[in-house]
Amino acid sequence: xxxxxxxxVMRDVxxxxxxxxxxxxxxxxxxxxxxxxxxxxxxxxxxTMIKVLTGAYRRDSGSIVFGGEPVxxxxxxxxxxxxxxxxxxxxxxxxxxxxxxxxxxxxxxxRYGLLDWGRMNAEAADLLRRFAVEIDVxxxxxxxxxxxxxxxxxxxxxxxxxxxxxxxxxxSSLDEREVSVLFDVMRRLRxxxxxxxxxxxxxxxxxxxxxxxxxxxxxxxxxxxxxGDVDKLHLIAAMLGRDLETxxxxxxxxxxxxxxxxxxxxxxxxxxxGRKVRDARVEVRERQIxxxxxxxxxxxxxxxxxxxxxxxxxxxxxxLGGRAVSPREPAEAIALGVGYCSEDRKADGIxxxxxxxxxxTLGILPRLTSMGIVDEARQxxxxxxxxxxxxxxxxxxxxxxxxxxxxxxxxxxxxxxxCTDPKLLILDExxxxxxxxxxxxxQALIRELADQGLGVLMISSELEEITEGxxxxxxxxxxxxxxxxxxxxxxxxxxxxxxxxxxxxxGEEAVNG
Amino acid sequence: MADAPTIGRxxxxxxxxxxxxxxxxxxxxxxxxxxxxxxxxNFASWQTLNVNLTQVATIVIVSVGMxxxxxxxxxDLSVGSLMAISGALAPMIFLSSFGxxxxxxxxxxxxxxxxxIAGMFGLFNGWFxxxxxxxxxxGTLVMFIAGRGIGQVLTNGNLQAFKNPTxxxxxxxxxxxxxxxxxxxxxxxxxxxxxxxxxxxxxQILSVGGNxxxxxxxGVPVASVKRWVYAISGLCxxxxxxxxxxxxxxxxxxxxxxxxxxxxxxxxxxxxxPFTGGQATVVGSLIGALLIQLVRYTxxxxxxxxxxxxxxxxxxIAGAVWSQQRGKPT
Numbered sequence: 154x155x156x157x158x159x160x161x162v163m164r165d166v167x168x169x170x171x172x173x174x175x176x177x178x179x180x181x182x183x184x185x186x187x188x189x190x191x192x193x194x195x196x197x198x199x200x201t202m203i204k205v206l207t208g209a210y211r212r213d214s215g216s217i218v219f220g221g222e223p224v225x226x227x228x229x230x231x232x233x234x235x236x237x238x239x240x241x242x243x244x245x246x247x248x249x250x251x252x253x254x255x256x257x258x259x260x261x262x263x264r265y266g267l268l269d270w271g272r273m274n275a276e277a278a279d280l281l282r283r284f285a286v287e288i289d290v291x292x293x294x295x296x297x298x299x300x301x302x303x304x305x306x307x308x309x310x311x312x313x314x315x316x317x318x319x320x321x322x323x324x325s326s327l328d329e330r331e332v333s334v335l336f337d338v339m340r341r342l343r344x345x346x347x348x349x350x351x352x353x354x355x356x357x358x359x360x361x362x363x364x365x366x367x368x369x370x371x372x373x374x375x376x377x378x379x380x381g382d383v384d385k386l387h388l389i390a391a392m393l394g395r396d397l398e399t400x401x402x403x404x405x406x407x408x409x410x411x412x413x414x415x416x417x418x419x420x421x422x423x424x425x426x427g428r429k430v431r432d433a434r435v436e437v438r439e440r441q442i443x444x445x446x447x448x449x450x451x452x453x454x455x456x457x458x459x460x461x462x463x464x465x466x467x468x469x470x471x472x473l474g475g476r477a478v479s480p481r482e483p484a485e486a487i488a489l490g491v492g493y494c495s496e497d498r499k500a501d502g503i504x505x506x507x508x509x510x511x512x513x514t515l516g517i518l519p520r521l522t523s524m525g526i527v528d529e530a531r532q533x534x535x536x537x538x539x540x541x542x543x544x545x546x547x548x549x550x551x552x553x554x555x556x557x558x559x560x561x562x563x564x565x566x567x568x569x570x571x572c573t574d575p576k577l578l579i580l581d582e583x584x585x586x587x588x589x590x591x592x593x594x595x596q597a598l599i600r601e602l603a604d605q606g607l608g609v610l611m612i613s614s615e616l617e618e619i620t621e622g623x624x625x626x627x628x629x630x631x632x633x634x635x636x637x638x639x640x641x642x643x644x645x646x647x648x649x650x651x652x653x654x655x656x657x658x659x660g661e662e663a664v665n666g
Numbered sequence: 667m668a669d670a671p672t673i674g675r676x677x678x679x680x681x682x683x684x685x686x687x688x689x690x691x692x693x694x695x696x697x698x699x700x701x702x703x704x705x706x707x708n709f710a711s712w713q714t715l716n717v718n719l720t721q722v723a724t725i726v727i728v729s730v731g732m733x734x735x736x737x738x739x740x741x742d743l744s745v746g747s748l749m750a751i752s753g754a755l756a757p758m759i760f761l762s763s764f765g766x767x768x769x770x771x772x773x774x775x776x777x778x779x780x781x782x783i784a785g786m787f788g789l790f791n792g793w794f795x796x797x798x799x800x801x802x803x804x805g806t807l808v809m810f811i812a813g814r815g816i817g818q819v820l821t822n823g824n825l826q827a828f829k830n831p832t833x834x835x836x837x838x839x840x841x842x843x844x845x846x847x848x849x850x851x852x853x854x855x856x857x858x859x860x861x862x863x864x865x866x867x868x869x870q871i872l873s874v875g876g877n878x879x880x881x882x883x884x885g886v887p888v889a890s891v892k893r894w895v896y897a898i899s900g901l902c903x904x905x906x907x908x909x910x911x912x913x914x915x916x917x918x919x920x921x922x923x924x925x926x927x928x929x930x931x932x933x934x935x936x937x938x939x940p941f942t943g944g945q946a947t948v949v950g951s952l953i954g955a956l957l958i959q960l961v962r963y964t965x966x967x968x969x970x971x972x973x974x975x976x977x978x979x980x981x982x983i984a985g986a987v988w989s990q991q992r993g994k995p996t
Contacts, residue, residue: 463883484885493883501883504876506944515873515884522866529864569884 166215193369238310248295300331354450406593415439424469444623492570560591731899739943740802747813749923752780752907781904788900792893817919837912875943
């Protein structure tokens with residue numbers, strides 16, 4: 154292997170999961186001693202790519218060449234011994250054991266059959282000192298901050314003589330100072346000739362530390378280039394898959410007519426939620442679909458969950474129908490006339506083994522009950538009505554919801570809220586994972602519901618859904634509302650510009666438009 | 667993900683395998699009954715029926731509460747110890763000077779107070795589990811250990827022997843020839859099955875077990891539902907404790923309900939309620955308990971020692987779990 158050869162070449166990698174093409178002819182090249190950014194929205198295939206590389210998944214086809222030789226790791230352990238060390242978001246070390254033990258886990262030094270603590274502690278301390286971390290390596294790992302724990306994970310990786318370190322969202326739980334320490338460590342690794350694949354959703358960070366960037370979308374590698382040659386706007390356009398000028402017209406089920414908006418149903422200002430949301434603002438009126446746009450990690454879901462009381466806000470005001478509220482639990486928000494369809498239908502939405510009927514009436518059930526007994530006649534009447542109205546395809550109301558297609562499951566979940574007669578419906582990625590036909594149908598349905606008076610707050614990663622569907626768009630970037638665009642000005646270009654520049658240019662002009 | 671829903675997948679044809687999976691325990695019970703009618707001498711008699719039902723009643727009573735707990739995805743290890751507490755309290759009440767001076771009131775109190783107190787301990791289990799978000803197996807382990815200790819402290823570790831026909835009606839009495847505890851058992855099974863099917867609380871139990879996060883996001887008061895199922899489990903254990911001491915005419919906090927948690931869990935498992943929660947069949951637990959009991963009876967009646975019967979019991983549970991696993995969608 155000559156010094157100019159790339160360290161890692163993945164080419165034409167394909168991977169299918171139960172009919173879903175997770176990777177199609179994806180590629181990735183990493184030079185020795187460079188920091189490569191790997192970016193893409195949810196479902197773009199980043200983690201699948203990494204898992205294929207480390208042997209956690211078997212690829213269906215394609216080649217992987219590492220250090221000049223074709224490789225085919227059977228498991229992450231094999232990859233680690235081969236010189237590839239992934240460091241995961243959730244640190245997978247043993248919190249109760251000492252720092253030194255964690256670093257030498259699985260290959261402890263022994264002397265006379267006993268563990269050689271002296272040597273392990275000394276080497277662990279030396280190793281960490283290289284990363285400017287001075288700690289007592291005999292203390293349990295859990296005594297230290299997440300940042301230090303991450304350093305320990307990196308030190309462990311390096312001690313495996315890793316030539317490629319993969320960091321998946323390492324900064325998501327770090328504060329600014331800790332992030333800069335981490336970046337120093339990454340630069341130090343680079344100086345020692347170790348390559349780093351850095352996965353992050355914070356674009357600013359990529360520009361600070363990465364040499365090159367690879368962008369993935371829909372299982373393909375859509376762009377690779379030097380970080381300095383790609384400006385933020387183009388990076389976002391590549392991630393979202395939109396040419397800056399041309400956005401296909403009417404590719405969604407949202408049709409033109411936007412009825413005049415009515416009274417304000419939701420007004421939230423200055424929301425602060427944990428580390429992810431710093432200053433968010435949204436307003437929704439009756440008969441209005443409000444789009445909440447932003448890249449992954451911009452705090453969209455957190456805002457929705459705060460309004461719904463699922464993860465209460467730390468600061469800021471929420472007004473529903475003009476009344477200041479602070480729901481501490483979903484049940485409180487529901488009583489105030491709010492519904493929320495989560496982006497994760499499976500984990501947060503359906504009760505898989507229950508029937509369509511039970512799932513649909515989960516929220517309204519207390520109101521269908523007298524003396525604790527469910528009024529099944531009324532329940533059936535409501536279920537029949539909504540199954541017809543939303544054209545839900547199921548063999549009967551008694552079919553288990555898990556047997557339905559994604560689109561029909563989503564309709565049942567929509568009906569779960571609609572039958573509670575809400576004032577405000579929050580939809581987090583309402584059409585994710587739903588096939589094209591059902592998607593347009595659901596989009597048309599959302600419009601229809603809004604026209605009948607419902608206020609809708611819609612989160613979506615799909616720009617068309619926002620530009621065509623929303624009467625008003627708020628753009629979040631890094632936990633702040635950076636733009637507030639009326640329908641006419643909410644072009645894909647304006648939204649992406651707001652995401653990229655934090656509202657400094659396109660966003661600012663459009664505010665109050 | 668297919669677009670079309672799976673309509674009429676089974677069609678009109680009868681799916682024998684699915685039927686067997688669903689009613690495995692019932693089928694086994696019927697086969698075993700048939701075997702006994704054919705082989706075991708004097709099997710077809712009221713006495714045999716009553717002996718078996720009397721012996722199984724306490725297990726069924728406890729497994730009714732256990733089924734509800736398991737339906738929420740939890741488990742209750744404390745039931746045996748709560749039986750010991752209620753079993754210790756009842757004689758203390760009717761043997762106290764108050765109980766002896768006002769026998770009617772004393773006996774009434776001897777029924778109500780121990781059951782209520784066992785229910786309170788159950789409520790404590792639920793509170794502990796939901797408040798500190800501990801795993802149910804650990805949360806109820808606390809009361810499993812402490813509960814028997816409480817029973818022993820109450821009685822100074824002494825055996826309380828008594829003869830109180832009014833109180834002991836619950837374990838020895840008969841209504842139209844049917845033992846009282848069998849009636850209680852059937853009433854509880856019916857009530858719990860109806861609760862699961864037709865009440866808000868029942869539907870909420872199943873939704874919490876089926877997908878706790880989805881239930882919470884839909885406004886189901888998850889913590890309160892959990893607290894109540896553990897309370898109900900405690901109440902059932904309390905009733906079972908009274909039945910056991912009545913049958914024995916004595917109460918020994920060291921022995922009452924010993925190992926009951928495992929018998930009840932076994933009955934629920936064999937009955938076909940999955941431990942992942944979200945689905946439950948109380949009638950299944952009844953059948954499960956009957957099956958385990960009948961296997962033991964069959965072996966004993968045919969001269970197989972009790973020790974060997976335990977091995978068979980283990981095998982039945984393994985078989986039940988196996989048939990459940992096969993029933994799961996892959």
